[in-house]
Amino acid sequence: MQVSRSLFDDVMVPNYAPSKIIPVKGKGARVWDQDGKEFIDFAGGIAVNCLGHCHPALVTALKDQADKLWHLSNVMTNEPALLLAKALVDATFAEKVYFANSGAEANEAALKLARRFAKDKYGEQKNQIIAFKQGFHGRTFFTVTVGGQPAYSDGFGPKPEAIVHGEFNNLDSVKALINANTCAVMVEPVQGEGGVMPATAEFIKGVRELCDAHNALLIFDEVQTGVGRTGELYAYMGYGVTPDILTTAKALGGGFPIGAMLTTTDIAKHLVVGTHGSTYGGNPLACAVALAAVNTVNTPAVLAGVKAKAQLFKDGLDKINEKYHVFSEVRGAGLLIGAVLSSDYAGKARDFMLAAADQGLMALVAGTSVVRFAPSLVISDADITEGLARFERAVAQIVKA
Numbered sequence: 001m002q003v004s005r006s007l008f009d010d011v012m013v014p015n016y017a018p019s020k021i022i023p024v025k026g027k028g029a030r031v032w033d034q035d036g037k038e039f040i041d042f043a044g045g046i047a048v049n050c051l052g053h054c055h056p057a058l059v060t061a062l063k064d065q066a067d068k069l070w071h072l073s074n075v076m077t078n079e080p081a082l083l084l085a086k087a088l089v090d091a092t093f094a095e096k097v098y099f100a101n102s103g104a105e106a107n108e109a110a111l112k113l114a115r116r117f118a119k120d121k122y123g124e125q126k127n128q129i130i131a132f133k134q135g136f137h138g139r140t141f142f143t144v145t146v147g148g149q150p151a152y153s154d155g156f157g158p159k160p161e162a163i164v165h166g167e168f169n170n171l172d173s174v175k176a177l178i179n180a181n182t183c184a185v186m187v188e189p190v191q192g193e194g195g196v197m198p199a200t201a202e203f204i205k206g207v208r209e210l211c212d213a214h215n216a217l218l219i220f221d222e223v224q225t226g227v228g229r230t231g232e233l234y235a236y237m238g239y240g241v242t243p244d245i246l247t248t249a250k251a252l253g254g255g256f257p258i259g260a261m262l263t264t265t266d267i268a269k270h271l272v273v274g275t276h277g278s279t280y281g282g283n284p285l286a287c288a289v290a291l292a293a294v295n296t297v298n299t300p301a302v303l304a305g306v307k308a309k310a311q312l313f314k315d316g317l318d319k320i321n322e323k324y325h326v327f328s329e330v331r332g333a334g335l336l337i338g339a340v341l342s343s344d345y346a347g348k349a350r351d352f353m354l355a356a357a358d359q360g361l362m363a364l365v366a367g368t369s370v371v372r373f374a375p376s377l378v379i380s381d382a383d384i385t386e387g388l389a390r391f392e393r394a395v396a397q398i399v400k401a
């Protein structure tokens with residue numbers, strides 16, 4: 001059967017607007033579409049493909065596990081899940097791990113745990129969640145309501161309650177909202193979907209202190225920043241501020257769906273048998289691949305490489321900007337990079353993304369005025385240089401138009 005983009009419109013729910021391109025093959029940082037056109041991938045499946053496409057360590061882990069055991073459900077545990085949980089505990093502040101299948105589900109678990117912990121310890125009234133405008137935490141009804149773009153949660157009937165939103169990087173706005181009834185503050189160390197906006201160290205430290213002063217849990221949503229993206233295994237390590245709960249997904253599976261919530265024993269104990277769960281959570285295939293991803297990324301060479309490659313990116317983008325004056329700022333953390341369009345090009349991020357695709361480069365947007373890059377953490381310097389050359393041609397095309 002001939003598969004084309006028009007089939008999408010025939011058979012798929014219209015909640016996405018995918019590109020005309022249908023990729024069929026990937027290797028490292030390169031992707032090929034149905035017509036054999038080749039792309040350099042600076043999108044990484046939205047910060048997922050931390051080791052590029054079809055990395056040998058992940059392919060081997062998946063194939064080995066595929067021959068052994070696919071699924072049990074949580075009626076029984078399994079070796080890959082236990083090994084992955086142990087690896088995450090050994091590598092982070094966490095003492096306990098809960099497995100989910102996506103970022104939204106990891107966040108759903110985190111929010112439910114925070115509410116249950118507060119209720120058990122302090123009573124029903126301590127249920128308020130503070131999150132941030134422009135924040136993004138997923139699309140379940142709870143997580144999308146905690147997210148800071150009401151447009152995403154409007155129109156689905158009554159929303160979960162006791163959720164308020166402060167200004168990101170504005171400690172006074174948190175001070176104004178936090179009180180004895182606050183059970184948790186949920187924050188992304190770098191707002192990803194909200195425009196690749198890093199939290200300042202001062203803000204993150206201040207939020208930690210406010211949580212401590214009000215017996216509120218601090219939840220870091222590291223779904224986009226986790227597993228090496230910022231040059232640390234988790235971004236909290238770079239801030240020197242430890243959360244009470246951390247969520248991770250996207251790069252955790254390097255392209256295989258998995259999410260996890262990490263926390264301490266003292267907090268975890270409130271999610272007793274029967275309070276929460278998922279049929280696929282801790283699936284052996286997902287955990288085997290994720291273990292290989294974590295072990296491959298969590299090495300000094302790969303993490304230092306992220307920082308060096310990020311500099312190469314930034315220098316390259318700065319050079320493009322010296323010539324074309326299209327960005328007001330290039331910001332981000334590690335290989336999560338946002339090129340903020342200057343006022344002349346505000347609202348045109350999608351045009352840049354489409355022009356890049358024409359030139360054989362996959363890029364992302366974050367909102368309407370930020371072009372986002374989230375490539376493989378092990379992309380070669382040569383691929384970065386070639387990708388930036390393609391991006392420069394795309395920029396030139398737009399500037400001339």
Ligand SMILES: Cc1ncc(COP(=O)(O)O)c(C=O)c1O
Pocket residue numbers: 046102103104105107136137138139188192193221222223224249250
């Ligand atoms: C910070 C953050 N949290 C949560 C999510 C939701 O993850 P998922 O799409 O896997 O449910 C995303 C996805 O973009 C994200 O960037």
